[in-house]
Amino acid sequence: MSGAVEKVRFGFSVNKDRQIDYDANLKNVSDIVQKAEPTFNLCISCGTCASTCTAGKFTDFSLRKVILMVRRGETKGLENEITKCMLCGKCQLVCPRGVSTRNLILQIHKALKTGAL
Amino acid sequence: MKHEGKKLVWQEYQKEIADDHFFYARSCIRQTFFPGSEKVFTKILKDELGKDIYDSEHHTSCTGIGYHADAVPFETTMTVVARQFALMTEAGYENYAASCITSFGLYTEILETWHHFPEVEAKAREFLYKATGREFKIPKNLAHASDIIYKFRYEIAKRAKYRLVDKNTGKPLRVVEHIGCHYSKMFPHKGVGGAEYPYVLTGMIEAWGGEVIDYPERRHCCGFGFRQYIVQANRGYSIACSKKKFDSMEPYEPDMIITNCPGCPMFLDRWQYALSEMEGKTYGKNGNGIPVFTYEEVAGLVLGYDPWEIGLQVHQVPAEPLLDKMGIEYDPGSKFKGPNGEDLGRPIAPSYLKFYKE
Numbered sequence: 122m123s124g125a126v127e128k129v130r131f132g133f134s135v136n137k138d139r140q141i142d143y144d145a146n147l148k149n150v151s152d153i154v155q156k157a158e159p160t161f162n163l164c165i166s167c168g169t170c171a172s173t174c175t176a177g178k179f180t181d182f183s184l185r186k187v188i189l190m191v192r193r194g195e196t197k198g199l200e201n202e203i204t205k206c207m208l209c210g211k212c213q214l215v216c217p218r219g220v221s222t223r224n225l226i227l228q229i230h231k232a233l234k235t236g237a238l
Numbered sequence: 239m240k241h242e243g244k245k246l247v248w249q250e251y252q253k254e255i256a257d258d259h260f261f262y263a264r265s266c267i268r269q270t271f272f273p274g275s276e277k278v279f280t281k282i283l284k285d286e287l288g289k290d291i292y293d294s295e296h297h298t299s300c301t302g303i304g305y306h307a308d309a310v311p312f313e314t315t316m317t318v319v320a321r322q323f324a325l326m327t328e329a330g331y332e333n334y335a336a337s338c339i340t341s342f343g344l345y346t347e348i349l350e351t352w353h354h355f356p357e358v359e360a361k362a363r364e365f366l367y368k369a370t371g372r373e374f375k376i377p378k379n380l381a382h383a384s385d386i387i388y389k390f391r392y393e394i395a396k397r398a399k400y401r402l403v404d405k406n407t408g409k410p411l412r413v414v415e416h417i418g419c420h421y422s423k424m425f426p427h428k429g430v431g432g433a434e435y436p437y438v439l440t441g442m443i444e445a446w447g448g449e450v451i452d453y454p455e456r457r458h459c460c461g462f463g464f465r466q467y468i469v470q471a472n473r474g475y476s477i478a479c480s481k482k483k484f485d486s487m488e489p490y491e492p493d494m495i496i497t498n499c500p501g502c503p504m505f506l507d508r509w510q511y512a513l514s515e516m517e518g519k520t521y522g523k524n525g526n527g528i529p530v531f532t533y534e535e536v537a538g539l540v541l542g543y544d545p546w547e548i549g550l551q552v553h554q555v556p557a558e559p560l561l562d563k564m565g566i567e568y569d570p571g572s573k574f575k576g577p578n579g580e581d582l583g584r585p586i587a588p589s590y591l592k593f594y595k596e
């Protein structure tokens with residue numbers, strides 16, 4: 122039928138699908154980063170890094186979110202996300218698991234730039 | 239897993255279903271959503287199969303919707319359910335047949351609770367006795383009405399006037415079966431086929447000549463989920479669940495959807511209309527939707543009952559494409575006539591979903 126008919130407003134919209142498709146997502150960034158910076162595996166996603174982050178105070182940057190994105194293989198928009206990091210290293214000081222967070226960011230940069238995708 | 243192997247595994251998940259003498263507990267919402275279904279069920283059992291089924295006018299809601307929406311506490315629910323069991327006991331029955339999946343799940347949950355915590359059962363008995371002076375026996379057999387139709391599926395097939403077959407090509411109809419979540423997801427051993435491979439509707443479809451579609455989101459919730467719909471702010475989530483199922487089943491070109499829950503046919507049917515109005519999208523061919531039926535309606539169609547007598551005119555997605563495909567005879571002019579032949583008027587036609595007037 123023609124698209125000229127006005128859409129009905131029911132007072133709600135169809136929620137966007139937020140399913141994480143592990144089969145379709147690419148895992149190679151995660152594999153490269155794990156090899157280059159093995160402390161990546163120690164992360165328990167506690168979010169201490171994000172809570173102390175200076176960049177996160179002024180932007181929506183969260184290292185915890187970045188790590189989750191890498192682990193899930195959700196690399197879309199990741200490059201833009203990590204450019205928000207200023208590499209100050211405060212997160213590395215507070216990380217209870219001793220993750221080398223600065224090197225992690227650099228390795229993600231590298232993996233994305235060296236055409237890991 | 240190979241298909242043959244899967245079939246063998248399915249056979250292991252069987253439950254005991256009583257043969258006769260049922261105390262029938264109706265659903266609160268089905269008689270307004272799909273008004274012919276429960277009538278068809280009692281008609282099939284009484285008239286076609288000659289079974290004894292007791293239809294009490296005294297029973298109430300099981301409070302399941304209130305319970306799952308966090309509005310009714312469990313103690314109240316247990317006392318109300320205890321009263322239903324008391325009615326069954328007073329009528330001299332031992333086999334409880336629930337029309338509703340939510341009720342079935344709730345009865346199962348309560349019986350399991352009482353089994354593991356006898357002191358909770360004693361408390362429910364005390365509450366019931368204090369409030370009403372009634373006493374009850376625990377049902378010998380608890381079955382959902384779809385279990386009973388499943389049990390007698392071959393008897394129905396023997397009496398069938400129509401089969402779930404395309405009359406033009408002779409091929410089986412492609413059917414999506416949708417099981418209510420509370421049928422076996424909570425207590426897998428209480429449903430035919432367990433939680434992952436519930437066989438209750440598949441058995442009916444295969445016995446009546448249809449072919450079941452195995453699509454990715456087959457076990458996804460229909461979207462009702464009580465709070466997902468009842469809380470208005472959550473309705474976008476409810477419709478998204480249904481959409482996910484429709485998107486997943488669409489490439490398999492289903493001819494129909496069969497359900498065994500009060501909420502599922504409601505939402506799979508009405509949300510198709512809502513999605514068509516919101517996004518201009520229809521999931522059937524040529525602007526049609528995918529017709530949605532309850533298993534009783536399908537049993538009624540197979541047995542040759544008049545589509546308008548079993549209430550197919552109240553479906554939002556018109557049933558006519560399927561009726562034509564199965565070669566079912568019906569009078570298009572009677573669609574909007576009441577039981578005494580009076581004209582009930584015409585509903586407003588949807589913008590996108592194909593509408594069948596006469």
